[in-house]
Amino acid sequence: MRDDRIATAVGNASLLGVGYLLLRRWRLAMTAQLITVALVLILMAEKALWCEIALVVWWVAVIAHGWALGGKPGTRRVAEQRLIALCVTVPVLVAGGFFRYEATGIQREVAEARAAGDCAGVTAAEQKARYGDRIADAAGIERLGVDLEACAQLREIAARLRTTWAGDTEVLADEFEKLTAVLTKPGQDKTVEKVLDEYLGTVTKGGPCPTVKLATWLRNRTQTHTVLDKANPVGDRLVPDAQFACAQSEAKAGQWRAASYRYQELIGQYPSAAITPKARAALAVVALKVQLLDLRNLIAAGQYCDNPAAYGGAPKYRRGVNRALFLGETNDYIAQLPRQWQTTVPTNASVVICTEAVEDGPAIETCPYTREGQSYTFYRTFRKVVVPVKIYALRTGRLVRDGKVTINGEACPMIYTDTSGLLPPIGGTISTPVEPSDANVRAAFQPLLVLSSKSR
Structure with missing residues (x-):
């Protein structure tokens, strides 16, 4: 009986050193197993293509070496050797092929989920990968980690984007930069787009x-x-x-x-x-x-008279009675005007009348008076009351009249009560304002506030 080359090569194809065991090369078998284990561990650690290539090269090498060592005198029949080799190697190769096929299917599912922008699908598909898949296609399964990492980043970005609903544009800018970074990873257009679409649909919240x-x-x-x-x-x-x-x-x-x-x-x-x-x-x-x-x-x-402003909701300054808002220097004569001519509510006024300090007007009459208990005569010249005014149309803020209102009134009353407490000079003359009645004040202001068709 001789050692069968085919059995030895097939046995070594299991990467478990079975061919060497059939040749009773115990040290070679142990060494082959240790090298195989070392390569698998390196493959699992590095998950790189060169590790897979190294494992394939090792597989071809032990097959060739087993073939070369065969053909020498042995102790088993050829059929028995081949049966043992096939019983070990075939399950190993079938398992390897199955896990490689399964790993390919998982990668395809991940790719389809990624293309649909479905990060949940990416995660679910990747979680199907078993230990055998990670050995049979370590590099391929490792590449899925890029997708998982991208999806994890996108979940964080989506959560942060939801915090911008209060109007935080700084966070928004930061998260868009992160989305741009995710886009640099292969195939992430759809996953990024889905996160973007979801956010754009909630911006108004x-x-x-x-x-x-x-x-x-x-x-x-x-x-x-x-x-x-x-x-x-x-x-x-x-x-x-x-x-x-x-x-x-x-x-x-x-x-x-x-x-x-x-x-x-x-x-x-x-x-x-x-x-x-x-x-x-x-x-x-x-x-x-x-x-x-x-x-x-x-x-x-108190600045309107210096900086008049328009209020477009005010009534027009027009024919008929116009209500006025009186500002500026106060005087007692305004109170004598009819209520329907004045207002303290800005929205009801057609005009603003800015008054200045009352002045002495034209003289009407000079009359002699004596103070009670005094024996000398003094004179009072009664003058009309002059009120300087500026009138602004409130609707436009435009100055419509700048002048003076002259108020007539009673002069030289039979009895004049002097409450000033001052002693007038003998034979002197004192300027004294007339005492206007309500009708006098009304007549003076009427041309300003009650307009006829020819008034303006």
Whole structure:
């Protein structure tokens, strides 16, 4: 009986040194097994293609070496040797082929899930890989780790993106940089796109004002010629409605200036947007609120007469009775005007009349008087009352009249009560304002407040 070359080669093909065992080469068998184990361990550690090539080279080498050692006198029949070799090697090769096939299928599933942007599918497919798969195709299974790592990063990015709903554009910028980094990994376009699509569908969850911030950032981001560029048109589409809704909420909260700014920005940036006509109408309303706010601030600060402002919601200064808001120097004569001619509510006034200190007007008559208990005579010259006025049409803030109102009244009463406490000079003359009646004051101011068709 001789050792069969075929049996020896087939036995060594198991990578377990069976061929050497058939030749009773115990040391060679042990050495072959140790080398095989070492190569498998290196393959599992490195998971590199060169490790697989080294294992194949070793497999070919032991087969060739077994063939070369065969053909010498032996102790077993050829059929027995071949049966032993086949019983060991065939299961090993079948198992290797099966696990290699299974590993290929897993990689295919991962690739399909990745192409669909399904990170959950990627993870589920990778988890099917068994120990045998990781030996049979270590490099291929190792490449799946790149997909797993990318999906793990994308899950973190998606969670962080959800924190931007309050309008945090700094975090948004950071996460887009991370998405760009994930895109540099092979085949991650769809997985990144899915995360992006999910986020773009939830941008409005934080409310209109945060949405304006986020959508504006998306619209203005620098394009990178990647799938991330689809964020720009989405942001551009979201801005008009979000800007309008935000302005509406600010107006409802009484933040008139902020709302006005948003309406103006919307109209300037999107003049043709479907929502823009509504924004123009809303701006007209809010603009009046801002004007009224400015008006009240000026009145409260006593600065209106120096810096007159328009309030477009005021009644027109026109024919008929016009109500006036009196500002400036106070005097007792204003109180003598009819109530329907004056108001303290800015929204009810057609005009603002700024009055200055009362002046002496033209002399009417000079009369002699004696003070009770005194024996000498002095004179009083009674003069009309002059009130300098500037009249502003409140609707436009325009000065419509700058002049003086002259008020007539009673002169030289039979008895004049002097409450000044001053002793007039003997034979001297004192200028004294007339005592106007309500009718006198009304007649003086009527041309300013009750307009006929020829008054203006």
